[in-house]
Amino acid sequence: MPRAIWSGAISFGLVNVPVKLHTAVRKQDIHFHQLHEKDGARIQQKRVCSKEDKEVPWEEIVKGYELSKGHYVMIEPDELEALDPEATHTIDIEDFVDLDDIDPIYFDATYYLVPDKRGEKPYRLLHDAMADAGKVGIGRVVLRTKQYLAAIRPMDHALMLNTMNFADEVVPVSDFDDVPTGNAAKPSSKEMQMAQRLIESLATDFKPEKYEDDYRERVLDLIKKKSKGDALVSEPSEEKKAPIVDLMAALEASLNEARSGTKPSRGTAKRATKKRAAPKKAAAKKTAARRKAS
Numbered sequence: 001m002p003r004a005i006w007s008g009a010i011s012f013g014l015v016n017v018p019v020k021l022h023t024a025v026r027k028q029d030i031h032f033h034q035l036h037e038k039d040g041a042r043i044q045q046k047r048v049c050s051k052e053d054k055e056v057p058w059e060e061i062v063k064g065y066e067l068s069k070g071h072y073v074m075i076e077p078d079e080l081e082a083l084d085p086e087a088t089h090t091i092d093i094e095d096f097v098d099l100d101d102i103d104p105i106y107f108d109a110t111y112y113l114v115p116d117k118r119g120e121k122p123y124r125l126l127h128d129a130m131a132d133a134g135k136v137g138i139g140r141v142v143l144r145t146k147q148y149l150a151a152i153r154p155m156d157h158a159l160m161l162n163t164m165n166f167a168d169e170v171v172p173v174s175d176f177d178d179v180p181t182g183n184a185a186k187p188s189s190k191e192m193q194m195a196q197r198l199i200e201s202l203a204t205d206f207k208p209e210k211y212e213d214d215y216r217e218r219v220l221d222l223i224k225k226k227s228k229g230d231a232l233v234s235e236p237s238e239e240k241k242a243p244i245v246d247l248m249a250a251l252e253a254s255l256n257e258a259r260s261g262t263k264p265s266r267g268t269a270k271r272a273t274k275k276r277a278a279p280k281k282a283a284a285k286k287t288a289a290r291r292k293a294s
Contacts, residue, residue, distance in 0.1 A: 006143060008089035010113070010126065010152065010159075016090075017123050018116035021143075021161065025110055030219050080145045091150060091161075093137040099153060102136070106149075106164045113152065113159040127154045187247075194251040201258040 004020035011017075034043040047056050064072035081088055115123035130137065130153065137152040141161070148163040173179055187195070 004114070005111075006141075007116070008091065008141075009119070010091045010093065010137075010139075012093040012126065012137065015122055015126070016119075017126055018119035019091075019113045019123065019159070020116060022112045022114055024112045024160065028213065028216060030216060030223075077145065084142070087140065087147065088142045091139045091141045091152065093139045093152065095138045096130070096133070096135040097138055098134065099136045099151075102151060102164075105170055107151070108148070108163040108165055111161045111163075113161050123159065127157070127159055130154050191247060191251065194248065194255060198251060198255050198258060201255060 002022055004022055006021035007019070008021075009016045009018050035041065036043060047058075047061065048054065049056050063075045063077070065075060066072050113123075126137075139150050139152065141148050141150045141163070143163070149166055151162045151164055153160050153162070
């Protein structure tokens with residue numbers, strides 16, 4: 001069983017639930033090391049004192065907060081814990097809310113909360129009560145000297161904990177001047193109907209296993225080929241600019257491809273735009289011919 005990264009208790013009312021926290025996501029990132037091109041040796045990162053210009057061992061390193069340029073106040077880890085020792089080992093549920101009321105922008109990382117052997121019954125009680133009520137518990141947790149807002153929710157037979165962003169950490173959309181508001185760039189009713197039909201034709205149940213990281217697979221394939229000594233020739237990629245297409249043509253082409261079961265592509269929309277533009281060009285040629293004849 002994976003090692004817990006935190007242990008403590010969930011508190012709701014006067015009930016305490018002893019729990020351990022485990023990471024729920026294992027990122028499948030591909031990590032590269034920095035090497036010296038000349039001899040292939042690993043590059044080492046050293047912690048060097050900028051004043052003495054020599055390497056500093058871990059036991060001599062402390063945390064410091066910069067007050068002004070070059071001026072720091074040093075903080076010890078136990079000084080941070082002493083500010084609120086209870087908060088470091090307890091998740092106090094302050095409110096119960098509907099999951100649908102939480103915008104995904106507030107979610108950060110996901111963890112499993114596993115009961116301590118002493119807390120299996122209160123753990124099951126909290127899980128079942130929240131599942132029946134359709135509610136999510138909101139509280140705070142301190143992980144690695146940082147306080148997080150947290151959402152505790154039932155999933156299958158376990159409790160999940162999502163660390164969350166605080167409201168002042170979320171950038172409001174009003175900070176961006178380029179977002180269209182009011183009647184700016186308002187679509188026509190026909191365009192809206194086409195877009196809604198396209199969404200309906202692509203609507204399905206969410207199946208996470210359907211979506212794979214094909215880029216990671218291509219990188220691993222590249223690594224495998226190079227490790228075998230295969231000669232690889234890579235052509236320089238051209239910068240692709242997003243084509244400017246007729247909106248209705250793009251919607252119609254996308255809807256037709258969705259109906260036929262193929263994935264809508266930008267090339268199709270571009271071709272459809274040319275088809276829609278063709279009658280206009282033909283009409284313009286006829287008009288020019290009539291003027292020449294007269």
